[in-house]
Amino acid sequence: MTPPSRRERLRTATVSEIKDGARRLLVTGGLDAVSLRAIARDMGMTAPAIYRYFPSLEALIAGLAADFYDELRQTVEAARDTAGDDPLDQLLAMSRAFRRWGVGNRAEFTLIFGNPVPGLEEFTDACGDEDHPGARLGTVFVRPLATLAAHAGLRTPPREFLEEHLGDRLAPLRRSHGDLSLEVAYAFLSGWTRIYGLIAMEVFDHLRWAVTEPEALFETELAAFVAQLSPAPEQQLGAGGGQQLGAAPERSGAAGATVRVTPPRAGSH
Amino acid sequence: MTPPSRRERLRTATVSEIKDGARRLLVTGGLDAVSLRAIARDMGMTAPAIYRYFPSLEALIAGLAADFYDELRQTVEAARDTAGDDPLDQLLAMSRAFRRWGVGNRAEFTLIFGNPVPGLEEFTDACGDEDHPGARLGTVFVRPLATLAAHAGLRTPPREFLEEHLGDRLAPLRRSHGDLSLEVAYAFLSGWTRIYGLIAMEVFDHLRWAVTEPEALFETELAAFVAQLSPAPEQQLGAGGGQQLGAAPERSGAAGATVRVTPPRAGSH
DNA sequence: TCATTCGAGTGAACGGCGTTAACTTACGCA
DNA sequence: TGCGTAAGTTAACGCCGTTCACTCGAATGA
Numbered sequence: 001m002t003p004p005s006r007r008e009r010l011r012t013a014t015v016s017e018i019k020d021g022a023r024r025l026l027v028t029g030g031l032d033a034v035s036l037r038a039i040a041r042d043m044g045m046t047a048p049a050i051y052r053y054f055p056s057l058e059a060l061i062a063g064l065a066a067d068f069y070d071e072l073r074q075t076v077e078a079a080r081d082t083a084g085d086d087p088l089d090q091l092l093a094m095s096r097a098f099r100r101w102g103v104g105n106r107a108e109f110t111l112i113f114g115n116p117v118p119g120l121e122e123f124t125d126a127c128g129d130e131d132h133p134g135a136r137l138g139t140v141f142v143r144p145l146a147t148l149a150a151h152a153g154l155r156t157p158p159r160e161f162l163e164e165h166l167g168d169r170l171a172p173l174r175r176s177h178g179d180l181s182l183e184v185a186y187a188f189l190s191g192w193t194r195i196y197g198l199i200a201m202e203v204f205d206h207l208r209w210a211v212t213e214p215e216a217l218f219e220t221e222l223a224a225f226v227a228q229l230s231p232a233p234e235q236q237l238g239a240g241g242g243q244q245l246g247a248a249p250e251r252s253g254a255a256g257a258t259v260r261v262t263p264p265r266a267g268s269h
Numbered sequence: 270m271t272p273p274s275r276r277e278r279l280r281t282a283t284v285s286e287i288k289d290g291a292r293r294l295l296v297t298g299g300l301d302a303v304s305l306r307a308i309a310r311d312m313g314m315t316a317p318a319i320y321r322y323f324p325s326l327e328a329l330i331a332g333l334a335a336d337f338y339d340e341l342r343q344t345v346e347a348a349r350d351t352a353g354d355d356p357l358d359q360l361l362a363m364s365r366a367f368r369r370w371g372v373g374n375r376a377e378f379t380l381i382f383g384n385p386v387p388g389l390e391e392f393t394d395a396c397g398d399e400d401h402p403g404a405r406l407g408t409v410f411v412r413p414l415a416t417l418a419a420h421a422g423l424r425t426p427p428r429e430f431l432e433e434h435l436g437d438r439l440a441p442l443r444r445s446h447g448d449l450s451l452e453v454a455y456a457f458l459s460g461w462t463r464i465y466g467l468i469a470m471e472v473f474d475h476l477r478w479a480v481t482e483p484e485a486l487f488e489t490e491l492a493a494f495v496a497q498l499s500p501a502p503e504q505q506l507g508a509g510g511g512q513q514l515g516a517a518p519e520r521s522g523a524a525g526a527t528v529r530v531t532p533p534r535a536g537s538h
Numbered sequence: 539t540c541a542t543t544c545g546a547g548t549g550a551a552c553g554g555c556g557t558t559a560a561c562t563t564a565c566g567c568a
Numbered sequence: 569t570g571c572g573t574a575a576g577t578t579a580a581c582g583c584c585g586t587t588c589a590c591t592c593g594a595a596t597g598a
Contacts, residue, residue, distance in 0.1 A: 007545075007595075014546090032387055035584060048586075049547050057585065115383040116474055118301055127478035135478065157493060165489040173479035189479060189486060190493070196475075197466020205385055206465075209396035209404065210442035210458060217458060220434040224426060224459070228497065276566070276574075283575095304555060317557075318576050326556065543596075548589100555584070562577070568570095 015053050017043055022064055027107045031117065034061065058119025061111070065123055068108040069133030075101045076140055087144040087151070088230075092222060094141060095195055099218055102199045109203050113196070130176060142177045142188055149184045153231040156183040191225060284322050286312055291333055296376045300386065303330065327388025330380070334392055337377045338402030344370045345409055356413035356420070357499075361491060363410060364464055368487055371468045378472050382465065397441065404445060411446045411457055418453045422500040425452040460494060 021039040036047040036057050054060040079097030080090045102109035111117065112134070116124060127134045148154060156162070162182050173189065174180040180188070198221055201207045202214040211217050290308040305316040305326050323329040348366030349359045371378035380386065381403070385393060396403045417423060425431070431451050442458065443449040449457070467490055470476045471483040480486050 005595085011545090030387055036586090037584065046548060047584090048549085048588095051586080052546060110384050113475065114473065115379050118299055121474075124474055125477075138478075157489075161492075162489070165492065166485055169481045169485045170479065172477075172481060176478070185479075186489070190490060193466040193470055193486075193490070194463050195466075196470055197462040197464075200469060201462055201465060204383065205390075205393055206382065208394075208441075209407075209445070210439065210454075212438045212441060216435050216438045217462075220426075220431070220455070221459060221462070223430075223434065274566080280574090305557090306555065315577060316555090317559095317578090320557080321575060539598100541596100541598085543594105545594085546592085548591075550588090550590105552587085553585095556582095558579105558581085560577100560579090563575085565572105565574080567572090 011053075018050060018053055018060065019064060019067065022060055023108070026064070026111065027105075030107065031061075031111065036060075056119070061117065062120055062123045064108075065112050065117075065120060066133045068105070068112050069137055071108075072098070072101050072112075073133070073137045073140055076137070080140070080144065087148040088226065090144040091141070091148070091191075092226070094144070095222060096218075098195065099199050099202075099215075102203050103214075106203050109199070113200060114204065128172065128176065135176060138192075139177060141192065142180065142184075145188050145191070146177075146180065146184050148229075149181070149187070154183065154187055155229055155231045156187050159183065162186055187229065191229075194221060194225060280322075287319060287322055287329065288333060288336065291329055292377075295333070295380065296374075299376065300330075300380065305329075325388070330386065331389055331392045334381050334386075334389060335402045337374075337381050338406055340377075341367070341370050341381075342402070342406045342409055345406070349409070349413065356417040357495065359413045360410070360417070360460075361495070363413070364491060365487075367464065368468050368471075368484075371472050372483075375472050378468070382469060383473065397445065399445060407442075407461075408446060410461065411449065411453075414457050414460075415446075415449065415453050417498075418450070418456070423452065423456055424498055424500045425456050428452065431455055456498065460498075463490060463494060 018039055021042045022034050024042075025034045025038055034057070036050050040047045040050055050060070054063065076094045076097050079093040083090045083093035102113070124134075126132050129135060145154075159182065166182065166186065170180075170182065170185040170189065174182070174185045177185075198214070198218050202218070207214050207217075287308055290311045291303050293311075294303045294307055303326070305319050309316045309319055319329070323332065345363045345366050348362040352359045352362035371382070393403075395401050398404060414423075428451060435451065435455065439449075439451065439454040439458065443451070443454045467483070467487050471487075476483050476486075
């Protein structure tokens with residue numbers, strides 16, 4: 001409504017400056033280097049002044065974490081929007097964008113996807129809310145996958161297998177995204193944990209003893225996972241396919257409805 | 270040779286007491302709670318005394334990390350040794366032991382498999398050495414996998430695909446374990462990153478928003494990965510198999526030499 | 539216009555931290 | 569028995585988060 005007052009403008013500017021300083025310290029020196037005194041020093045202030053803007057250092061860091069989730073989500077959405085209409089292409093582009101962001105923003109990735117940080121449990125625990133920054137990131141990945149399942153089909157373990165092994169234990173995920181089918185929920189989690197494992201190991205430097213270029217391994221796994229997901233058996237790894245997945249030219253032609261797991265249906269969204 | 274002198278005995282006892290106290294603090298309060306002053310307080314000492322035993326707090330924590338690697342490796346080896354001779358059974362038992370250890374020792378898992386810790390880079394970087402605690406843990410997993418590939422066969426993407434995607438980028442891993450074949454190296458890394466992703470997400474509490482019982486998801490993924498690895502096509506998920514993978518009774522009967530990736534060969538170890 | 543309110547920022551202080559330096563104590567060995 | 573030295577102490581330095589009492593200046597209302 002009313003334009004922000006002068007006070008409010010100054011205030012938001014100061015908040016940004018504090019966060020920028022905190023992020024700079026985080027990137028250059030790790031989480032331990034983020035101290036109120038250091039931030040204030042860089043701003044030409046004293047540490048207690050920051051308490052006018054954040055109730056504690058932990059709250060400031062939680063604010064950073066939320067920002068990073070949003071930044072990552074926007075990056076992923078941008079990648080999706082430039083990938084055309086094919087949901088599989090979108091998922092590939094999004095996965096690559098995810099990895100690129102993590103590798104290019106190690107400290108930020110670590111903050112939101114690594115160890116639980118001492119004061120952030122509360123933030124992490126609120127992940128169930130629909131509008132939690134983390135949940136919104138998840139949604140961005142879930143949607144193309146659901147579309148893929150509905151249109152092109154998705155090869156997953158049969159429902160009886162999933163029922164027996166998982167039952168309703170994926171309920172939190174399924175309910176928070178509009179009653180996902182068990183197959184889609186499982187496919188999402190399987191893919192998510194695989195991508196997470198690869199990126200986290202690369203970012204946390206747990207891969208250097210084994211791989212010289214983690215990106216190549218990432219691409220290989222991406223291709224393998226897609227081949228495993230794709231319904232047509234002749235599309236499996238081994239038919240010479242794989243290297244064309246980067247460009248993905250005429251794959252959609254062969255993507256018939258071999259094992260259409262989730263029949264297309266209206267509504268339920 | 271000579272029995273340890275009284276001084277030496279006291280010294281090692283004190284070292285153990287320091288490490289025990291540090292671990293207790295780590296478990297109860299996280300890494301930030303591990304402070305020389307707190308350790309010394311619990312021991313009825315003063316903080317500078319610890320410098321007679323460790324050159325710095327970081328060195329003490331690095332020592333803890335090495336201990337944890339060894340403890341985990343011994344746990345995994347014990348699970349392998351009670352799993353019989355089938356290498357696939359061994360791998361399953363080892364994977365479950367890995368997860369159990371991580372879930373039961375969250376702080377310890379976090380220290381060695383989470384964020385790079387500010388003073389541990391040097392320890393992590395030395396992972397290339399054959400006798401690094403982390404490398405030795407890797408070896409424990411590589412060996413049954415290599416055996417499995419040699420005896421029962423292993424379904425992996427064809428060599429041309431791996432060559433094109435990975436080339437010699439897995440050289441560090443392959444060389445440090447007696448010239449592993451590209452297929453086995455890839456299968457190991459694929460499985461390792463998947464298991465790591467699942468366990469890390471569970472331990473780091475990044476799964477609670479989606480799954481109520483992460484163990485069920487772990488078992489599902491284990492079964493899926495095994496089905497994907499097993500050479501016989503009729504063994505794939507969907508043939509009603511899967512739930513018997515926990516006990517794995519007569520699987521070895523069907524494990525023919527369908528796509529024997531690495532022919533059995535003597536030597537080369 | 540003037541008085542008042544209140545947000546922003548300061549300086550001092552408390553207790554905690556890792557680490558260093560100088561010092562004392564007591565054990566083990568020749 | 570004497571000596572060297574390992575083990576432990578106290579004091580101190582400079583960090584840290586946080587609290588409290590305080591000042592200052594800008595916005596606000598009569």
